[in-house]
Amino acid sequence: xxxxxxxxxxxxxxxxxxxxxxxxxxxxxxxxxxxxxxxxxxxxxxxxxxxxxxxxxxxxxxxxxxxxxxxxxxxxxxxxxxxxxxxxxxxxxxxxxxxxxxxxxxxxxxxxxxxxxxxxxxxxxxxxxxxxxxxxxxxxxxxxxxxxxxxxxxxxxxxxxxxxxxxxxxxxxxxxxxxxxxxxxxxxxxxxxxxxxxxxxxxxxxxxxxxxxxxxxxxxxxxxxxxxxxxxxxxxxxxxxxxxxxxxxxxxxxxxxxxxxxxxxxxxxxxxxxxxxxxxxxxxxxxxxxxxxxxxxxxxxxxxxxxxxxxxxxxxxxxxxxxxxxxxxxx
Amino acid sequence: xxxxxxxxxxxxxxxxxxxxxxxxxxxxxxxxxxxxxxxxxxxxxxxxxxxxxxxxxxxxxxxxxxxxxxxxxxxxxxxxxxxxxxxxxxxxxxxxxxxxxxxxxxxxxxxxxxxxxxxxxxxxxxxxxxxxxxxxxxxxxxxxxxxxxxxxxxxxxxxxxxxxxxxxxxxxxxxxxxxxxxxxxxxxxxxxxxxxxxxxxxxxxxxxxxxxxxxxxxxxxxxxxxxxxxxxxxxxxxxxxxxxxxxxxxxxxxxxxxxxxxxxxxxxxxxxxxxxxxxxxxxxxxxxxxxxxxxxxxxxxxxxxxxxxxxxxxxxxxxxxxxxxxxxxxxxxxxxxxxxxxxxxxxxxxxxxxxxxxxxxxxxxxxxxxxxxxxxxxxxxxxxxxxxxxxxxxxxxxxxxxxxxxxxxxxxxxxxxxxxxxxxxxx
Numbered sequence: 001x002x003x004x005x006x007x008x009x010x011x012x013x014x015x016x017x018x019x020x021x022x023x024x025x026x027x028x029x030x031x032x033x034x035x036x037x038x039x040x041x042x043x044x045x046x047x048x049x050x051x052x053x054x055x056x057x058x059x060x061x062x063x064x065x066x067x068x069x070x071x072x073x074x075x076x077x078x079x080x081x082x083x084x085x086x087x088x089x090x091x092x093x094x095x096x097x098x099x100x101x102x103x104x105x106x107x108x109x110x111x112x113x114x115x116x117x118x119x120x121x122x123x124x125x126x127x128x129x130x131x132x133x134x135x136x137x138x139x140x141x142x143x144x145x146x147x148x149x150x151x152x153x154x155x156x157x158x159x160x161x162x163x164x165x166x167x168x169x170x171x172x173x174x175x176x177x178x179x180x181x182x183x184x185x186x187x188x189x190x191x192x193x194x195x196x197x198x199x200x201x202x203x204x205x206x207x208x209x210x211x212x213x214x215x216x217x218x219x220x221x222x223x224x225x226x227x228x229x230x231x232x233x234x235x236x237x238x239x240x241x242x243x244x245x246x247x248x249x250x251x252x253x254x255x256x257x258x259x260x261x262x263x264x265x266x267x268x269x270x271x272x273x274x275x276x277x278x279x280x281x282x283x284x285x286x287x288x289x290x291x292x293x294x295x296x297x298x299x300x301x302x303x304x305x306x307x308x309x310x311x312x313x314x315x316x317x318x319x320x321x322x323x324x325x326x327x328x329x330x331x
Numbered sequence: 332x333x334x335x336x337x338x339x340x341x342x343x344x345x346x347x348x349x350x351x352x353x354x355x356x357x358x359x360x361x362x363x364x365x366x367x368x369x370x371x372x373x374x375x376x377x378x379x380x381x382x383x384x385x386x387x388x389x390x391x392x393x394x395x396x397x398x399x400x401x402x403x404x405x406x407x408x409x410x411x412x413x414x415x416x417x418x419x420x421x422x423x424x425x426x427x428x429x430x431x432x433x434x435x436x437x438x439x440x441x442x443x444x445x446x447x448x449x450x451x452x453x454x455x456x457x458x459x460x461x462x463x464x465x466x467x468x469x470x471x472x473x474x475x476x477x478x479x480x481x482x483x484x485x486x487x488x489x490x491x492x493x494x495x496x497x498x499x500x501x502x503x504x505x506x507x508x509x510x511x512x513x514x515x516x517x518x519x520x521x522x523x524x525x526x527x528x529x530x531x532x533x534x535x536x537x538x539x540x541x542x543x544x545x546x547x548x549x550x551x552x553x554x555x556x557x558x559x560x561x562x563x564x565x566x567x568x569x570x571x572x573x574x575x576x577x578x579x580x581x582x583x584x585x586x587x588x589x590x591x592x593x594x595x596x597x598x599x600x601x602x603x604x605x606x607x608x609x610x611x612x613x614x615x616x617x618x619x620x621x622x623x624x625x626x627x628x629x630x631x632x633x634x635x636x637x638x639x640x641x642x643x644x645x646x647x648x649x650x651x652x653x654x655x656x657x658x659x660x661x662x663x664x665x666x667x668x669x670x671x672x673x674x675x676x677x678x679x680x681x682x683x684x685x686x687x688x689x690x691x692x693x694x695x696x697x698x699x700x701x702x703x704x705x706x707x708x709x710x711x712x713x714x715x716x717x718x719x720x721x722x723x724x725x726x727x728x729x730x731x732x733x734x735x736x737x738x739x740x741x742x743x744x745x746x747x748x749x750x751x752x753x754x755x756x757x758x
């Protein structure tokens with residue numbers, strides 16, 4: 001096979017893998033929007049906060065140590081222990097549940113019945129607040145996140161596929177971490193679907209998503225469901241934070257991965273979990289293939305803007321996104 | 332009663348404003364945002380050196396120094412706001428640690444008569460002091476960096492780069508694009524093939540660029556990155572098993588936090604530098620004793636000896652030496668911004684002076700002049716050892732291609748002078 005074709009296939013596969021990582025971020029947005037109609041601007045910062053908390057717990061870091069040391073004149077930085085990754089993930093998930101409860105208790109509960117734009121503005125405030133709290137709690141230096149996930153290209157795949165092309169083709173490059181992310185995303189989506197279809201809380205979540213008033217009338221607690229939804233979104237943020245944080249270290253820029261999720265949401269729709277996955281895959285493949293084929297002709301660095309162009313193109317033909325619910329208003 | 336009120340108001344004014352004799356150094360720092368990991372150690376080093384001078388020496392020439400820190404978040408608009416809000420405090424020199432902010436401040440500092448020092452960043456052609464009277468970028472600039480990479484590769488290849496491929500992975504911004512013109516000139520001169528790979532801010536996703544590198548197999552990769560772009564690039568290079576010893580970053584892509592997240596895979600990665608690395612210098616013992624141990628450090632005191640802490644301290648030291656020069660020239664310890672400019676333009680750094688300051692072989696020897704605000708442009712190379720988690724200087728500070736860089740500086744500064752109706756001259 002011609003090398004150029006094989007290179008295109010390699011880019012396509014890597015686009016799919018990148019799309020999965022984008023979808024992981026988009027999922028959190030979808031969950032909250034679907035259940036409460038809130039576009040959660042803080043989702044990216046939640047990924048940052050979750051990843052920082054995970055590293056902090058694993059390393060036995062004293063939270064708010066700078067403040068404690070300044071006020072009490074101490075020199076505390078670490079507890080001196082190291083928490084195993086799995087336990088640290090569970091503890092971080094607990095922190096995200098606590099965070100969800102606080103958000104519901106202190107912010108969202110007071111804004112019930114407000115216009116969506118007000119709720120959106122509240123999440124902007126929440127994002128900046130959480131950004132500052134993350135820095136205060138864990139510091140703003142870059143932290144290495146190592147929970148034992150494999151990194152680097154798969155040698156096995158390279159060796160198996162090297163014979164497909166000529167001397168200039170070295171086999172397909174597929175990052176081990178991306179493959180793990182794909183498996184995790186598949187498990188996560190399956191789990192979410194099973195949870196929403198077959199559990200009492202999941203069905204209640206769907207009921208709230210369909211009609212708040214009707215859900216209330218049959219005795220479903222809106223407060224509980226929203227805490228549940230924010231908790232699940234927090235867990236999804238933790239998973240996204242782990243995957244992205246393993247790649248680049250845990251630092252402020254993790255919060256900017258939300259920018260990668262926006263075109264995915266525009267394309268896949270704000271209310272569909274499968275839409276987030278399919279949207280992520282289309283954006284991932286689309287931007288990578290465009291960069292591969294057209295990028296060199298226009299100076300490169302096309303991915304950021306092309307993802308939005310692609311999403312806008314879809315919007316022209318399907319404003320609600322590929323899997324979004326069609327809005328029909330009767331007068 | 333009226334007299335009492337006037338006295339009270341004047342006293343309050345005196346208390347609120349800076350003491351007249353203070354030597355004021357604004358620090359346009361960024362301790363928050365996507366580039367905080369680089370901004371914090373630099374700001375700490377900058378602040379701690381001035382604190383050391385106050386605590387150990389009683390200031391400079393008997394006048395205490397005063398640091399005014401203003402958070403920019405690496406945001407150009409905030410940087411300009413910081414400048415506007417601090418320039419009236421008697422600011423002697425600005426060092427914004429941002430090329431974007433530098434570009435905005437160049438006309439402002441020129442109009443206000445305050446010097447701007449952009450050490451290893453900013454507008455490269457500002458090295459021409461005849462056009463950029465208030466801007467200094469000694470001891471090295473981006474174009475020295477670009478030439479430094481090529482000179483180093485020439486050394487590795489017995490002076491012949493014909494047929495070799497060099498890829499530049501760069502931050503898709505004014506900063507990242509700075510070396511392109513120089514590298515293109517050097518590519519034509521030495522016969523190597525140059526490919527350009529831009530990475531958009533913040534650089535969290537670089538899969539396409541590194542797949543392209545894997546396809547094209549350049550012999551060497553150089554990087555003009557900052558922030559998360561550095562960590563991701565080094566990890567991606569490791570992922571495709573690009574030889575780390577053939578990967579050379581500019582000095583803004585060569586700090587500890589850039590390589591730590593890649594772990595052992597980053598071993599052998601190289602970066603340029605214009606100053607020495609590590610904490611094996613007497614000045615750090617002084618900082619520990621007079622600043623950290625007395626609880627006056629800007630940070631936790633754990634950054635001493637890191638690359639960017641050293642750079643911040645080096646920037647402060649050069650500013651302090653310029654103050655001493657200005658005090659000697661004007662015969663007064665209480666200098667203003669225009670005197671500081673004169674001091675910077677007459678600055679002489681040599682090994683004897685550096686040794687006296689507790690920094691033997693810390694940076695190159697150089698003289699600044701009106702014609703040359705950029706210094707000698709001497710560039711060294713450092714290498715990361717992942718096992719000991721240390722950077723080591725693996726080359727001397729060497730001269731860069733003055734012919735190519737000089738011509739580019741003359742061309743670009745002439746264009747700036749024409750555009751801004753500046754008649755080049757030496758005051």
